[in-house]
Amino acid sequence: MSNKESLPMVRIEKLRKSFGSHVVLRDVSLDVRAGEVLVIIGASGSGKSTLLRCINMMEVPERGRIFVDGQPMGQHKDDGSFTVFPDRVLNEKRAQIGMVFQSFNLFAHLTVLDNITIGPVTVKKTPPAEARELAMALLEKVGLAEKADSYPSRLSGGQQQRVAIARALAMKPKLMLFDEPTSALDPELVGDVLATMKQLAEEGMTMIVVTHEMGFAREVADRVLFFHQGDMLEEGTPEAIFSNPRHQRTQDFLRRVLPAPGAPCRPAPAPTAYIGKAAC
Amino acid sequence: MDYAFNWRVVWQNWDFLISGITLTLGVTAASLSCAIVIGLAVGLMRLSKKGLLRRLAMAYVEIFRNTPALVQLIWVYYCLPVLVGINLDATSACIVALSTNGAAYVAEIFRAGIQGVPPGQVEAARSIGMSYGETMRKIILPQATRKMIPPFVNEAVSLLKYSSLVSVLGVSDLTYQAQVLSTTTFRPIEIFTFIGVVYFLVCWMMSSAAQVLERRLAVSDR
Numbered sequence: 001m002s003n004k005e006s007l008p009m010v011r012i013e014k015l016r017k018s019f020g021s022h023v024v025l026r027d028v029s030l031d032v033r034a035g036e037v038l039v040i041i042g043a044s045g046s047g048k049s050t051l052l053r054c055i056n057m058m059e060v061p062e063r064g065r066i067f068v069d070g071q072p073m074g075q076h077k078d079d080g081s082f083t084v085f086p087d088r089v090l091n092e093k094r095a096q097i098g099m100v101f102q103s104f105n106l107f108a109h110l111t112v113l114d115n116i117t118i119g120p121v122t123v124k125k126t127p128p129a130e131a132r133e134l135a136m137a138l139l140e141k142v143g144l145a146e147k148a149d150s151y152p153s154r155l156s157g158g159q160q161q162r163v164a165i166a167r168a169l170a171m172k173p174k175l176m177l178f179d180e181p182t183s184a185l186d187p188e189l190v191g192d193v194l195a196t197m198k199q200l201a202e203e204g205m206t207m208i209v210v211t212h213e214m215g216f217a218r219e220v221a222d223r224v225l226f227f228h229q230g231d232m233l234e235e236g237t238p239e240a241i242f243s244n245p246r247h248q249r250t251q252d253f254l255r256r257v258l259p260a261p262g263a264p265c266r267p268a269p270a271p272t273a274y275i276g277k278a279a280c
Numbered sequence: 281m282d283y284a285f286n287w288r289v290v291w292q293n294w295d296f297l298i299s300g301i302t303l304t305l306g307v308t309a310a311s312l313s314c315a316i317v318i319g320l321a322v323g324l325m326r327l328s329k330k331g332l333l334r335r336l337a338m339a340y341v342e343i344f345r346n347t348p349a350l351v352q353l354i355w356v357y358y359c360l361p362v363l364v365g366i367n368l369d370a371t372s373a374c375i376v377a378l379s380t381n382g383a384a385y386v387a388e389i390f391r392a393g394i395q396g397v398p399p400g401q402v403e404a405a406r407s408i409g410m411s412y413g414e415t416m417r418k419i420i421l422p423q424a425t426r427k428m429i430p431p432f433v434n435e436a437v438s439l440l441k442y443s444s445l446v447s448v449l450g451v452s453d454l455t456y457q458a459q460v461l462s463t464t465t466f467r468p469i470e471i472f473t474f475i476g477v478v479y480f481l482v483c484w485m486m487s488s489a490a491q492v493l494e495r496r497l498a499v500s501d502r
Contacts, residue, residue, distance in 0.1 A: 095409025105404035109423045119408035
């Protein structure tokens with residue numbers, strides 16, 4: 001274990017979190033390999049978003065241990081309790097983890113370009129010219145270079161989310177967290193965002209994705225994890241989870257979210273878009 | 281009504297009145313600047329996670345909002361020297377009183393403005409590693425400011441009007457000069473009509489400037 005190479009990109013040990021008397025995470029343990037795409041599925045309120053948000057300390061867990069790239073994300077006490085690092089340390093760690101939110105959260109008062117450069121310039125002290133170059137390259141990559149000078153309110157939801165992905169990537173993160181990135185989007189806009197994510201996965205980015213897009217899970221995930229009432233109930237390859245779920249609750253959940261066999265597929269969106277065929 | 285207006289009294293004492301306007305504007309500007317600094321601090325304390333800071337800020341706001349400005353003014357001038365041994369000249373006492381009073385309202389404006397920015401903006405900023413201070417300066421305040429302009433102009437206008445209270449301490453602001461002129465010239469109607477118009481024009485110009493600014497800042501909403 002002393003060799004950093006042998007450590008997973010993310011290691012979570014016995015993570016516990018409650019809101020008041022409601023236990024949201026029940027001693028969850030989980031490893032994510034470098035380069036792996038892990039998709040977490042489960043009903044609303046099952047704790048999957050909270051788990052994601054604990055990884056970069058958007059939520060502070062009560063007990064357990066979290067390591068990202070071998071580095072602890074908080075002060076792990078011997079009695080198992082968890083204390084958050086002071087801000088300065090925490091900020092450095094967060095800068096290495098990209099997060100994409102359900103509601104995009106682009107900075108409303110900044111242009112698309114400034115949304116992407118503000119992180120590198122403010123946090124990493126990257127020279128502005130260099131940050132702009134990087135931002136333009138990322139915008140090119142997500143197909144929105146022509147929107148560089150627009151304000152977020154002029155963009156569609158799908159475009160905003162792709163800018164948000166570019167903003168996270170501008171920090172050159174080791175790990176990307178996606179918290180229901182397409183749940184707030186109109187159906188016809190989902191494809192472009194998923195296509196961008198798929199491209200990122202193919203480039204070898206370590207990704208943890210909380211989503212209801214079963215097609216994406218099936219096609220892109222290396223591993224799918226089914227979350228139920230604050231704990232993982234079942235995990236496996238997409239093939240194993242979708243075609244042969246062992247647990248009754250997993251079966252029930254999948255029956256609710258997947259189209260019935262023989263039902264018409266959702267038509268594939270725009271030509272460049274990711275094809276949502278796998279769910280059918 | 282057979283009152284014979286004699287507006288000459290205004291022109292004859294023009295320099296005297298101008299000196300009052302200058303002082304009124306000076307006291308207002310100084311008080312407003314201090315009120316913004318103190319108000320920002322109190323407003324941020326009001327939003328702090330630490331209970332003590334929050335309660336202190338709340339107490340501050342309540343005390344200053346629920347006592348008359350005139351009482352505060354007189355208290356700072358007559359009571360503070362006795363209690364703390366700080367002797368302030370009348371003008372400084374006025375600036376202190378108006379700043380601390382204004383800060384209570386400005387603090388509420390900052391608090392409301394900051395709370396009006398969606399929490400997702402903070403999360404996004406913190407998630408890329410920005411500190412609390414950077415998040416405030418670069419993300420939250422620029423967005424909050426836009427929403428704060430209308431209530432802030434209100435506050436500036438009312439501070440300017442409150443500044444007329446300083447005349448009770450013998451500070452020669454516009455109102456005080458007008459009182460002096462009234463008693464020496466026996467022309468209060470002309471003089472107080474004139475300074476009423478002056479107060480109106482200054483306040484109205486501030487509101488108009490704020491509207492222009494508001495429109496310009498709204499660019500990113502379009």
